[in-house]
Amino acid sequence: MNPVLRALDRTAAAVNDLPLWRSECRVWGQRMAPTTFERWLYLRMHRWRLMGGEDRAFLQRAIRPGMRVLDVGSNLGLYSVLAARLAGEGGRVICFEPDARLHAALRRNLAANGLARVETHAVALGAAAGEMEFHRSVINSGDNHLGVERSALFRRRTTVPVVRLDDYLPGLALDLVKLDVQGWELNVLRGMPDILAANRNLQIHFEFSDMVHARAGEPWQELIACLRQAGFRIFNPLDHREFDDQRIAELGRSLARRGYTNLLASRHPPGAPS
Secondary structure, eight states: HHHHHHHHHHHHHHTTTOOGGGGGETTTTTEESSSSSSHHHHHHHHHTSSOOOOHHHHHHHOOOOEEEEEEOOOTTSSSHHHHHHHTTTTTTEEEEOOOHHHHHHHHHHHTTTTTTSSSEEEEEEOSEEEEEEOOOOOOOGGOOOOOOOOTTTEEEEEEEEEEEEHHTTTOOOEEEEEEOOOTTTHHHHHTTTTHHHHOOOEEEEEEEEEEHHHHHTHHHHHHHHHHHHOOEEEEEETTOOOOOHHHOOOOOOOOHOOOOOEEESSSSSSTTOO
16 A cells, blocks of 8 residues: 555544544434444434435334344444334344444444343354454445455454354244345355244345445355245335346346345245235
């Protein structure tokens, strides 16, 4: 890295980490405290309705009291808190966030909202147990990821533990999985085939992006094939239109390595009797 870029990297990291960004704010009626400037901005963009509206609307429609929800890639817990509030006292919400700083913020935000009962795990999910290199973004921790990262600019590398969900929480009963792991979705699914098979009414809300799946070395075509082999159909999470292979291919081409959207995998049409 040349000296100018190195200085820019260090300056961005220093400004991002100033204590003044850590003040609590209200988002969707939830008490949320950020860790850095970029998370401060993330929370306010949700508060100002500039992002997150579709995901919030989906969760509010999909999660009912008593449901069992798995949140993979919980970040600082904005959606985890929402899911736990919707599932209620009789529900169960389980969060996975491998970044140590974000995991600590997740636990604080859950506690601040009276949701200390929510389970949190500071490990990553994958196809095999072990340790992996984890790439943290200085300017957008929503883009932290496992897998390949060719640029060192605004990135920090660390090592995190990785577990297979089938081994880590065997026999886990689930109604909904929210999966946002920046291209690592296929590896998470490969580590939970028994849970996928056992939970016939499971719905999986996941990110779909040519760019992030290619960066992880797992093309989106393989992710869709894995879901279809497990008996899942693919739907638009908002209007519940089903995507056949042709429409999925058209969507993949339209994203053109830069955009992303969210999709819903379900064995039954959403809202239909199972």
